[in-house]
Amino acid sequence: MVTTTIEDLHADVLGCALRRLDGRSLAAASCATAGLRALAADTETWRALCLAEWPSLALPGGSHGRCLLTALPPRRLFADAFPFPSPDAAPGVSDGLGLPGELVSAVDVYHRGAPLLSRVVETPASSPWFLGSPFRVEAVERKRPAATDAASAASPSPEELELSWVMVDPSRGRAVNVSSRRPVSVGRHWYTGDTLVRFAVVLGGCKFEATVACAEEGRVAEVSLAAEDADGAAVGGEGALRLLAAAMEAPRRGGDGEPEEAKRRYHEFVRRKKGRKENKARREALVDLCCSAASAAVVLTCLAAVALR
Known part of the structure:
Protein backbone atom coordinates (compact mmCIF):
# COMPACT_ATOMS: atom_id res chain seq x y z
CA MET A 1 0.00 0.00 0.00
CA ASP A 42 8.65 32.86 0.50
CA THR A 43 9.15 36.63 0.79
CA GLU A 44 6.37 37.54 -1.62
CA THR A 45 3.85 35.48 0.38
CA TRP A 46 4.70 37.35 3.58
CA ARG A 47 4.72 40.65 1.72
CA ALA A 48 1.18 40.05 0.48
CA LEU A 49 0.09 39.09 4.02
CA CYS A 50 1.57 42.28 5.49
CA LEU A 51 -0.09 44.47 2.85
CA ALA A 52 -3.43 42.76 3.46
CA GLU A 53 -3.10 43.31 7.22
CA TRP A 54 -1.70 46.87 7.04
CA PRO A 55 -2.49 48.76 3.79
CA SER A 56 -0.40 51.70 5.03
CA LEU A 57 2.76 49.67 4.41
CA ALA A 58 2.32 50.27 0.68
CA LEU A 59 2.66 54.04 1.23
CA PRO A 60 6.06 55.73 1.13
CA GLY A 61 7.59 56.46 4.53
CA GLY A 62 10.88 57.13 6.23
CA SER A 63 13.56 59.63 5.40
CA HIS A 64 14.00 58.30 1.86
CA GLY A 65 10.32 57.92 1.03
CA ARG A 66 10.63 54.16 0.69
CA CYS A 67 7.93 51.60 1.32
CA LEU A 68 8.42 50.24 4.83
CA LEU A 69 8.53 46.68 3.48
CA THR A 70 11.83 47.51 1.83
CA ALA A 71 13.29 48.57 5.19
CA LEU A 72 12.11 45.49 7.09
CA PRO A 73 11.79 41.93 5.82
CA PRO A 74 8.05 41.17 5.61
CA ARG A 75 8.29 38.05 7.77
CA ARG A 76 10.23 39.92 10.47
CA LEU A 77 7.73 42.79 10.36
CA PHE A 78 4.75 40.45 10.72
CA ALA A 79 6.39 38.62 13.63
CA ASP A 80 7.03 41.96 15.38
CA ALA A 81 3.79 43.82 14.66
CA PHE A 82 1.05 41.18 14.66
CA PRO A 83 1.39 39.71 18.19
CA PHE A 84 0.77 41.96 21.16
CA PRO A 85 3.86 43.40 22.90
CA SER A 86 4.79 42.21 26.35
CA PRO A 87 3.40 44.66 28.95
CA ASP A 88 6.32 43.91 31.29
CA ALA A 89 9.09 45.05 28.95
CA ALA A 90 11.66 46.89 31.07
CA PRO A 91 13.01 50.16 29.59
CA GLY A 92 16.58 49.12 30.47
CA VAL A 93 16.57 46.14 28.09
CA SER A 94 17.71 48.15 25.09
CA ASP A 95 20.09 50.60 26.78
CA GLY A 96 23.11 48.98 25.16
CA LEU A 97 21.57 49.38 21.69
CA GLY A 98 20.87 53.10 21.94
CA LEU A 99 17.65 54.95 21.23
CA PRO A 100 15.97 55.08 17.82
CA GLY A 101 16.92 58.15 15.82
CA GLU A 102 13.78 57.95 13.73
CA LEU A 103 10.34 56.44 14.15
CA VAL A 104 7.93 55.68 11.35
CA SER A 105 4.27 55.09 12.19
CA ALA A 106 2.10 52.95 9.94
CA VAL A 107 -1.46 53.80 10.98
CA ASP A 108 -4.56 51.98 9.71
CA VAL A 109 -8.16 52.58 10.76
CA TYR A 110 -10.71 49.90 9.90
CA HIS A 111 -14.50 49.77 10.02
CA ARG A 112 -15.97 46.28 10.30
CA GLY A 113 -12.68 44.88 9.06
CA ALA A 114 -12.54 47.04 5.93
CA PRO A 115 -9.75 49.67 5.66
CA LEU A 116 -11.09 53.17 6.30
CA LEU A 117 -7.92 55.26 6.10
CA SER A 118 -4.18 54.69 6.13
CA ARG A 119 -1.31 57.02 7.02
CA VAL A 120 2.48 56.85 7.31
CA VAL A 121 4.03 59.41 9.67
CA GLU A 122 7.75 60.04 10.02
CA THR A 123 8.92 61.29 13.42
CA PRO A 124 12.54 62.50 13.80
CA ALA A 125 13.43 61.34 17.28
CA SER A 126 16.96 62.59 17.89
CA SER A 127 16.44 66.33 18.42
CA PRO A 128 16.66 67.79 21.94
CA TRP A 129 13.20 69.31 21.39
CA PHE A 130 11.63 65.88 20.80
CA LEU A 131 13.52 64.19 23.63
CA GLY A 132 12.51 66.86 26.15
CA SER A 133 8.89 67.38 25.06
CA PRO A 134 5.84 65.25 25.89
CA PHE A 135 5.60 62.35 23.45
CA ARG A 136 2.84 62.85 20.88
CA VAL A 137 2.41 61.77 17.26
CA GLU A 138 -0.34 63.14 15.01
CA ALA A 139 -1.45 60.85 12.19
CA VAL A 140 -4.50 62.94 11.21
CA GLU A 141 -4.87 66.57 12.27
CA ARG A 142 -8.12 68.51 12.35
CA LYS A 143 -6.66 71.33 10.26
CA ARG A 144 -5.99 68.74 7.58
CA PRO A 145 -9.04 66.44 7.68
CA ALA A 146 -8.65 62.89 6.48
CA ALA A 147 -9.69 62.15 2.94
CA THR A 148 -12.34 59.45 2.85
CA ASP A 149 -13.12 56.93 0.16
CA ALA A 150 -16.31 55.17 -0.88
CA ALA A 151 -15.93 52.60 1.90
CA SER A 152 -16.05 55.32 4.55
CA ALA A 153 -18.88 57.39 3.04
CA ALA A 154 -21.54 55.65 5.10
CA SER A 155 -20.73 57.45 8.40
CA PRO A 156 -19.08 54.56 10.26
CA SER A 157 -20.13 53.82 13.83
CA PRO A 158 -17.29 54.84 16.20
CA GLU A 159 -17.86 51.74 18.36
CA GLU A 160 -17.10 49.52 15.35
CA LEU A 161 -13.77 51.15 14.50
CA GLU A 162 -10.52 49.24 14.81
CA LEU A 163 -7.02 50.69 14.83
CA SER A 164 -3.53 49.40 14.15
CA TRP A 165 -0.58 51.67 14.99
CA VAL A 166 2.73 50.04 14.05
CA MET A 167 5.84 51.88 15.23
CA VAL A 168 8.89 51.04 13.11
CA ASP A 169 12.56 51.69 13.87
CA PRO A 170 14.08 51.52 10.33
CA SER A 171 17.68 51.69 11.52
CA ARG A 172 17.30 48.64 13.76
CA GLY A 173 14.79 46.81 11.58
CA ARG A 174 12.30 46.25 14.41
CA ALA A 175 8.66 47.17 14.95
CA VAL A 176 5.90 47.00 17.55
CA ASN A 177 2.14 47.56 17.47
CA VAL A 178 1.09 49.99 20.21
CA SER A 179 -2.67 49.75 19.65
CA SER A 180 -5.20 47.47 21.31
CA ARG A 181 -6.83 47.03 17.86
CA ARG A 182 -10.29 47.29 19.41
CA PRO A 183 -11.56 50.25 21.46
CA VAL A 184 -10.91 50.23 25.19
CA SER A 185 -13.30 53.14 25.74
CA VAL A 186 -15.69 55.34 23.74
CA GLY A 187 -16.88 58.74 24.98
CA ARG A 188 -17.62 62.31 23.98
CA HIS A 189 -15.39 65.35 24.28
CA TRP A 190 -16.97 67.75 26.76
CA TYR A 191 -16.33 70.83 24.57
CA THR A 192 -16.27 69.85 20.89
CA GLY A 193 -18.86 67.09 21.09
CA ASP A 194 -16.60 64.77 19.08
CA THR A 195 -16.77 61.06 19.80
CA LEU A 196 -13.40 59.92 21.17
CA VAL A 197 -12.52 56.28 20.47
CA ARG A 198 -9.52 55.21 22.54
CA PHE A 199 -7.11 52.34 21.86
CA ALA A 200 -4.37 51.63 24.40
CA VAL A 201 -1.63 49.25 25.50
CA VAL A 202 0.25 49.29 28.81
CA LEU A 203 4.04 48.99 28.47
CA GLY A 204 6.50 49.12 31.34
CA GLY A 205 3.98 50.67 33.73
CA CYS A 206 3.04 53.43 31.26
CA LYS A 207 0.13 53.73 28.86
CA PHE A 208 0.34 54.37 25.12
CA GLU A 209 -3.08 55.67 24.11
CA ALA A 210 -4.18 56.29 20.53
CA THR A 211 -7.29 58.43 20.15
CA VAL A 212 -9.53 58.60 17.09
CA ALA A 213 -11.77 61.68 17.16
CA CYS A 214 -14.91 61.37 15.04
CA ALA A 215 -16.92 64.47 14.14
CA GLU A 216 -20.69 64.50 14.42
CA GLU A 217 -21.12 63.53 10.77
CA GLY A 218 -19.00 60.41 11.37
CA ARG A 219 -15.87 61.74 9.66
CA VAL A 220 -12.51 60.88 11.25
CA ALA A 221 -11.18 64.29 12.30
CA GLU A 222 -8.09 63.43 14.35
CA VAL A 223 -5.88 60.42 15.06
CA SER A 224 -3.10 60.84 17.60
CA LEU A 225 -0.86 58.84 19.94
CA ALA A 226 0.40 59.92 23.36
CA ALA A 227 2.02 58.28 26.39
CA GLU A 228 1.17 58.68 30.08
CA ASP A 229 2.79 57.40 33.25
CA ALA A 230 1.11 55.90 36.31
CA ASP A 231 0.65 59.35 37.89
CA GLY A 232 -1.19 60.72 34.87
CA ALA A 233 1.75 62.84 33.69
CA ALA A 234 2.80 62.93 30.05
CA VAL A 235 5.81 60.78 29.21
CA GLY A 236 8.62 62.68 27.50
CA GLY A 237 10.09 61.76 24.14
CA GLU A 238 13.19 60.10 25.62
CA GLY A 239 11.13 58.02 28.06
CA ALA A 240 8.75 56.94 25.31
CA LEU A 241 11.67 55.92 23.08
CA ARG A 242 13.07 53.74 25.86
CA LEU A 243 9.70 52.06 26.34
CA LEU A 244 9.26 51.47 22.60
CA ALA A 245 12.80 50.14 22.16
CA ALA A 246 12.29 47.73 25.06
CA ALA A 247 8.94 46.58 23.64
CA MET A 248 10.55 45.93 20.24
CA GLU A 249 13.16 43.69 21.84
CA ALA A 250 10.81 41.94 24.28
CA PRO A 251 8.93 38.69 23.51
CA ARG A 252 5.51 38.94 21.89
CA ARG A 253 2.21 37.46 22.98
CA GLY A 254 -0.39 36.05 20.61
CA GLY A 255 -3.93 34.76 20.95
CA ASP A 256 -7.47 35.79 20.13
CA GLY A 257 -8.10 36.94 23.70
CA GLU A 258 -5.39 39.63 23.65
CA PRO A 259 -7.72 42.56 22.73
CA GLU A 260 -9.81 41.81 25.81
CA GLU A 261 -6.64 41.45 27.89
CA ALA A 262 -5.46 44.84 26.61
CA LYS A 263 -8.82 46.37 27.60
CA ARG A 264 -8.57 44.80 31.07
CA ARG A 265 -5.05 46.15 31.56
CA TYR A 266 -6.18 49.60 30.42
CA HIS A 267 -9.02 49.75 32.94
CA GLU A 268 -6.70 48.43 35.66
CA PHE A 269 -4.19 51.17 34.77
CA VAL A 270 -6.95 53.83 34.95
CA ARG A 271 -8.18 52.45 38.28
CA ARG A 272 -4.68 52.50 39.78
CA LYS A 273 -4.05 56.02 38.48
CA LYS A 274 -7.29 57.21 40.07
CA GLY A 275 -6.30 55.53 43.35
CA ARG A 276 -2.87 57.19 43.28
CA LYS A 277 -4.50 60.59 42.68
CA GLU A 278 -6.91 60.08 45.58
CA ASN A 279 -4.08 59.02 47.89
CA LYS A 280 -2.03 62.03 46.82
CA ALA A 281 -5.00 64.34 47.45
CA ARG A 282 -5.49 62.83 50.91
CA ARG A 283 -1.80 63.26 51.75
CA GLU A 284 -1.85 66.85 50.57
CA ALA A 285 -5.01 67.54 52.61
CA LEU A 286 -3.33 66.02 55.69
CA VAL A 287 -0.21 68.11 55.13
CA ASP A 288 -2.36 71.24 54.75
CA LEU A 289 -4.20 70.37 57.96
CA CYS A 290 -0.93 69.87 59.86
CA CYS A 291 0.47 73.15 58.51
CA SER A 292 -2.72 74.96 59.49
CA ALA A 293 -2.60 73.44 62.98
CA ALA A 294 1.06 74.38 63.36
CA SER A 295 0.37 77.93 62.17
CA ALA A 296 -2.55 78.22 64.62
CA ALA A 297 -0.35 76.93 67.46
CA VAL A 298 2.35 79.50 66.62
CA VAL A 299 -0.20 82.31 66.55
CA LEU A 300 -1.74 81.23 69.87
CA THR A 301 1.71 80.97 71.42
CA CYS A 302 2.56 84.50 70.29
CA LEU A 303 -0.76 85.84 71.59
CA ALA A 304 -0.23 84.12 74.93
CA ALA A 305 3.27 85.51 75.21
CA VAL A 306 1.99 89.04 74.55
CA ALA A 307 -0.88 88.65 77.03
CA LEU A 308 1.40 87.42 79.83
CA ARG A 309 3.86 90.29 79.63
Whole structure:
Protein backbone atom coordinates (compact mmCIF):
# COMPACT_ATOMS: atom_id res chain seq x y z
CA MET A 1 0.00 0.00 0.00
CA VAL A 2 1.42 3.36 -1.08
CA THR A 3 1.00 6.22 1.35
CA THR A 4 0.69 9.78 0.13
CA THR A 5 1.76 12.82 2.11
CA ILE A 6 1.10 16.45 1.55
CA GLU A 7 4.64 16.94 0.34
CA ASP A 8 3.92 14.63 -2.61
CA LEU A 9 1.98 17.53 -4.13
CA HIS A 10 3.80 19.77 -6.56
CA ALA A 11 5.59 22.70 -4.95
CA ASP A 12 3.56 25.20 -7.01
CA VAL A 13 0.30 23.67 -5.73
CA LEU A 14 1.53 23.76 -2.14
CA GLY A 15 2.74 27.32 -2.55
CA CYS A 16 -0.65 28.40 -3.90
CA ALA A 17 -2.38 26.77 -0.91
CA LEU A 18 -0.01 28.40 1.58
CA ARG A 19 -0.66 31.84 0.10
CA ARG A 20 -4.32 31.47 1.07
CA LEU A 21 -3.48 31.12 4.77
CA ASP A 22 -3.36 33.94 7.29
CA GLY A 23 -0.09 34.79 8.99
CA ARG A 24 -0.63 32.70 12.11
CA SER A 25 -1.65 29.61 10.11
CA LEU A 26 1.26 30.07 7.72
CA ALA A 27 3.71 30.25 10.63
CA ALA A 28 2.19 27.09 12.10
CA ALA A 29 2.42 25.26 8.77
CA SER A 30 6.10 26.17 8.47
CA CYS A 31 6.76 24.19 11.67
CA ALA A 32 5.38 20.94 10.23
CA THR A 33 8.13 19.78 7.86
CA ALA A 34 11.33 21.08 6.33
CA GLY A 35 9.67 21.26 2.91
CA LEU A 36 6.77 23.35 4.16
CA ARG A 37 9.19 25.55 6.08
CA ALA A 38 11.06 26.33 2.87
CA LEU A 39 7.84 27.10 0.97
CA ALA A 40 6.41 29.17 3.85
CA ALA A 41 9.55 31.35 3.89
CA ASP A 42 8.65 32.86 0.50
CA THR A 43 9.15 36.63 0.79
CA GLU A 44 6.37 37.54 -1.62
CA THR A 45 3.85 35.48 0.38
CA TRP A 46 4.70 37.35 3.58
CA ARG A 47 4.72 40.65 1.72
CA ALA A 48 1.18 40.05 0.48
CA LEU A 49 0.09 39.09 4.02
CA CYS A 50 1.57 42.28 5.49
CA LEU A 51 -0.09 44.47 2.85
CA ALA A 52 -3.43 42.76 3.46
CA GLU A 53 -3.10 43.31 7.22
CA TRP A 54 -1.70 46.87 7.04
CA PRO A 55 -2.49 48.76 3.79
CA SER A 56 -0.40 51.70 5.03
CA LEU A 57 2.76 49.67 4.41
CA ALA A 58 2.32 50.27 0.68
CA LEU A 59 2.66 54.04 1.23
CA PRO A 60 6.06 55.73 1.13
CA GLY A 61 7.59 56.46 4.53
CA GLY A 62 10.88 57.13 6.23
CA SER A 63 13.56 59.63 5.40
CA HIS A 64 14.00 58.30 1.86
CA GLY A 65 10.32 57.92 1.03
CA ARG A 66 10.63 54.16 0.69
CA CYS A 67 7.93 51.60 1.32
CA LEU A 68 8.42 50.24 4.83
CA LEU A 69 8.53 46.68 3.48
CA THR A 70 11.83 47.51 1.83
CA ALA A 71 13.29 48.57 5.19
CA LEU A 72 12.11 45.49 7.09
CA PRO A 73 11.79 41.93 5.82
CA PRO A 74 8.05 41.17 5.61
CA ARG A 75 8.29 38.05 7.77
CA ARG A 76 10.23 39.92 10.47
CA LEU A 77 7.73 42.79 10.36
CA PHE A 78 4.75 40.45 10.72
CA ALA A 79 6.39 38.62 13.63
CA ASP A 80 7.03 41.96 15.38
CA ALA A 81 3.79 43.82 14.66
CA PHE A 82 1.05 41.18 14.66
CA PRO A 83 1.39 39.71 18.19
CA PHE A 84 0.77 41.96 21.16
CA PRO A 85 3.86 43.40 22.90
CA SER A 86 4.79 42.21 26.35
CA PRO A 87 3.40 44.66 28.95
CA ASP A 88 6.32 43.91 31.29
CA ALA A 89 9.09 45.05 28.95
CA ALA A 90 11.66 46.89 31.07
CA PRO A 91 13.01 50.16 29.59
CA GLY A 92 16.58 49.12 30.47
CA VAL A 93 16.57 46.14 28.09
CA SER A 94 17.71 48.15 25.09
CA ASP A 95 20.09 50.60 26.78
CA GLY A 96 23.11 48.98 25.16
CA LEU A 97 21.57 49.38 21.69
CA GLY A 98 20.87 53.10 21.94
CA LEU A 99 17.65 54.95 21.23
CA PRO A 100 15.97 55.08 17.82
CA GLY A 101 16.92 58.15 15.82
CA GLU A 102 13.78 57.95 13.73
CA LEU A 103 10.34 56.44 14.15
CA VAL A 104 7.93 55.68 11.35
CA SER A 105 4.27 55.09 12.19
CA ALA A 106 2.10 52.95 9.94
CA VAL A 107 -1.46 53.80 10.98
CA ASP A 108 -4.56 51.98 9.71
CA VAL A 109 -8.16 52.58 10.76
CA TYR A 110 -10.71 49.90 9.90
CA HIS A 111 -14.50 49.77 10.02
CA ARG A 112 -15.97 46.28 10.30
CA GLY A 113 -12.68 44.88 9.06
CA ALA A 114 -12.54 47.04 5.93
CA PRO A 115 -9.75 49.67 5.66
CA LEU A 116 -11.09 53.17 6.30
CA LEU A 117 -7.92 55.26 6.10
CA SER A 118 -4.18 54.69 6.13
CA ARG A 119 -1.31 57.02 7.02
CA VAL A 120 2.48 56.85 7.31
CA VAL A 121 4.03 59.41 9.67
CA GLU A 122 7.75 60.04 10.02
CA THR A 123 8.92 61.29 13.42
CA PRO A 124 12.54 62.50 13.80
CA ALA A 125 13.43 61.34 17.28
CA SER A 126 16.96 62.59 17.89
CA SER A 127 16.44 66.33 18.42
CA PRO A 128 16.66 67.79 21.94
CA TRP A 129 13.20 69.31 21.39
CA PHE A 130 11.63 65.88 20.80
CA LEU A 131 13.52 64.19 23.63
CA GLY A 132 12.51 66.86 26.15
CA SER A 133 8.89 67.38 25.06
CA PRO A 134 5.84 65.25 25.89
CA PHE A 135 5.60 62.35 23.45
CA ARG A 136 2.84 62.85 20.88
CA VAL A 137 2.41 61.77 17.26
CA GLU A 138 -0.34 63.14 15.01
CA ALA A 139 -1.45 60.85 12.19
CA VAL A 140 -4.50 62.94 11.21
CA GLU A 141 -4.87 66.57 12.27
CA ARG A 142 -8.12 68.51 12.35
CA LYS A 143 -6.66 71.33 10.26
CA ARG A 144 -5.99 68.74 7.58
CA PRO A 145 -9.04 66.44 7.68
CA ALA A 146 -8.65 62.89 6.48
CA ALA A 147 -9.69 62.15 2.94
CA THR A 148 -12.34 59.45 2.85
CA ASP A 149 -13.12 56.93 0.16
CA ALA A 150 -16.31 55.17 -0.88
CA ALA A 151 -15.93 52.60 1.90
CA SER A 152 -16.05 55.32 4.55
CA ALA A 153 -18.88 57.39 3.04
CA ALA A 154 -21.54 55.65 5.10
CA SER A 155 -20.73 57.45 8.40
CA PRO A 156 -19.08 54.56 10.26
CA SER A 157 -20.13 53.82 13.83
CA PRO A 158 -17.29 54.84 16.20
CA GLU A 159 -17.86 51.74 18.36
CA GLU A 160 -17.10 49.52 15.35
CA LEU A 161 -13.77 51.15 14.50
CA GLU A 162 -10.52 49.24 14.81
CA LEU A 163 -7.02 50.69 14.83
CA SER A 164 -3.53 49.40 14.15
CA TRP A 165 -0.58 51.67 14.99
CA VAL A 166 2.73 50.04 14.05
CA MET A 167 5.84 51.88 15.23
CA VAL A 168 8.89 51.04 13.11
CA ASP A 169 12.56 51.69 13.87
CA PRO A 170 14.08 51.52 10.33
CA SER A 171 17.68 51.69 11.52
CA ARG A 172 17.30 48.64 13.76
CA GLY A 173 14.79 46.81 11.58
CA ARG A 174 12.30 46.25 14.41
CA ALA A 175 8.66 47.17 14.95
CA VAL A 176 5.90 47.00 17.55
CA ASN A 177 2.14 47.56 17.47
CA VAL A 178 1.09 49.99 20.21
CA SER A 179 -2.67 49.75 19.65
CA SER A 180 -5.20 47.47 21.31
CA ARG A 181 -6.83 47.03 17.86
CA ARG A 182 -10.29 47.29 19.41
CA PRO A 183 -11.56 50.25 21.46
CA VAL A 184 -10.91 50.23 25.19
CA SER A 185 -13.30 53.14 25.74
CA VAL A 186 -15.69 55.34 23.74
CA GLY A 187 -16.88 58.74 24.98
CA ARG A 188 -17.62 62.31 23.98
CA HIS A 189 -15.39 65.35 24.28
CA TRP A 190 -16.97 67.75 26.76
CA TYR A 191 -16.33 70.83 24.57
CA THR A 192 -16.27 69.85 20.89
CA GLY A 193 -18.86 67.09 21.09
CA ASP A 194 -16.60 64.77 19.08
CA THR A 195 -16.77 61.06 19.80
CA LEU A 196 -13.40 59.92 21.17
CA VAL A 197 -12.52 56.28 20.47
CA ARG A 198 -9.52 55.21 22.54
CA PHE A 199 -7.11 52.34 21.86
CA ALA A 200 -4.37 51.63 24.40
CA VAL A 201 -1.63 49.25 25.50
CA VAL A 202 0.25 49.29 28.81
CA LEU A 203 4.04 48.99 28.47
CA GLY A 204 6.50 49.12 31.34
CA GLY A 205 3.98 50.67 33.73
CA CYS A 206 3.04 53.43 31.26
CA LYS A 207 0.13 53.73 28.86
CA PHE A 208 0.34 54.37 25.12
CA GLU A 209 -3.08 55.67 24.11
CA ALA A 210 -4.18 56.29 20.53
CA THR A 211 -7.29 58.43 20.15
CA VAL A 212 -9.53 58.60 17.09
CA ALA A 213 -11.77 61.68 17.16
CA CYS A 214 -14.91 61.37 15.04
CA ALA A 215 -16.92 64.47 14.14
CA GLU A 216 -20.69 64.50 14.42
CA GLU A 217 -21.12 63.53 10.77
CA GLY A 218 -19.00 60.41 11.37
CA ARG A 219 -15.87 61.74 9.66
CA VAL A 220 -12.51 60.88 11.25
CA ALA A 221 -11.18 64.29 12.30
CA GLU A 222 -8.09 63.43 14.35
CA VAL A 223 -5.88 60.42 15.06
CA SER A 224 -3.10 60.84 17.60
CA LEU A 225 -0.86 58.84 19.94
CA ALA A 226 0.40 59.92 23.36
CA ALA A 227 2.02 58.28 26.39
CA GLU A 228 1.17 58.68 30.08
CA ASP A 229 2.79 57.40 33.25
CA ALA A 230 1.11 55.90 36.31
CA ASP A 231 0.65 59.35 37.89
CA GLY A 232 -1.19 60.72 34.87
CA ALA A 233 1.75 62.84 33.69
CA ALA A 234 2.80 62.93 30.05
CA VAL A 235 5.81 60.78 29.21
CA GLY A 236 8.62 62.68 27.50
CA GLY A 237 10.09 61.76 24.14
CA GLU A 238 13.19 60.10 25.62
CA GLY A 239 11.13 58.02 28.06
CA ALA A 240 8.75 56.94 25.31
CA LEU A 241 11.67 55.92 23.08
CA ARG A 242 13.07 53.74 25.86
CA LEU A 243 9.70 52.06 26.34
CA LEU A 244 9.26 51.47 22.60
CA ALA A 245 12.80 50.14 22.16
CA ALA A 246 12.29 47.73 25.06
CA ALA A 247 8.94 46.58 23.64
CA MET A 248 10.55 45.93 20.24
CA GLU A 249 13.16 43.69 21.84
CA ALA A 250 10.81 41.94 24.28
CA PRO A 251 8.93 38.69 23.51
CA ARG A 252 5.51 38.94 21.89
CA ARG A 253 2.21 37.46 22.98
CA GLY A 254 -0.39 36.05 20.61
CA GLY A 255 -3.93 34.76 20.95
CA ASP A 256 -7.47 35.79 20.13
CA GLY A 257 -8.10 36.94 23.70
CA GLU A 258 -5.39 39.63 23.65
CA PRO A 259 -7.72 42.56 22.73
CA GLU A 260 -9.81 41.81 25.81
CA GLU A 261 -6.64 41.45 27.89
CA ALA A 262 -5.46 44.84 26.61
CA LYS A 263 -8.82 46.37 27.60
CA ARG A 264 -8.57 44.80 31.07
CA ARG A 265 -5.05 46.15 31.56
CA TYR A 266 -6.18 49.60 30.42
CA HIS A 267 -9.02 49.75 32.94
CA GLU A 268 -6.70 48.43 35.66
CA PHE A 269 -4.19 51.17 34.77
CA VAL A 270 -6.95 53.83 34.95
CA ARG A 271 -8.18 52.45 38.28
CA ARG A 272 -4.68 52.50 39.78
CA LYS A 273 -4.05 56.02 38.48
CA LYS A 274 -7.29 57.21 40.07
CA GLY A 275 -6.30 55.53 43.35
CA ARG A 276 -2.87 57.19 43.28
CA LYS A 277 -4.50 60.59 42.68
CA GLU A 278 -6.91 60.08 45.58
CA ASN A 279 -4.08 59.02 47.89
CA LYS A 280 -2.03 62.03 46.82
CA ALA A 281 -5.00 64.34 47.45
CA ARG A 282 -5.49 62.83 50.91
CA ARG A 283 -1.80 63.26 51.75
CA GLU A 284 -1.85 66.85 50.57
CA ALA A 285 -5.01 67.54 52.61
CA LEU A 286 -3.33 66.02 55.69
CA VAL A 287 -0.21 68.11 55.13
CA ASP A 288 -2.36 71.24 54.75
CA LEU A 289 -4.20 70.37 57.96
CA CYS A 290 -0.93 69.87 59.86
CA CYS A 291 0.47 73.15 58.51
CA SER A 292 -2.72 74.96 59.49
CA ALA A 293 -2.60 73.44 62.98
CA ALA A 294 1.06 74.38 63.36
CA SER A 295 0.37 77.93 62.17
CA ALA A 296 -2.55 78.22 64.62
CA ALA A 297 -0.35 76.93 67.46
CA VAL A 298 2.35 79.50 66.62
CA VAL A 299 -0.20 82.31 66.55
CA LEU A 300 -1.74 81.23 69.87
CA THR A 301 1.71 80.97 71.42
CA CYS A 302 2.56 84.50 70.29
CA LEU A 303 -0.76 85.84 71.59
CA ALA A 304 -0.23 84.12 74.93
CA ALA A 305 3.27 85.51 75.21
CA VAL A 306 1.99 89.04 74.55
CA ALA A 307 -0.88 88.65 77.03
CA LEU A 308 1.40 87.42 79.83
CA ARG A 309 3.86 90.29 79.63
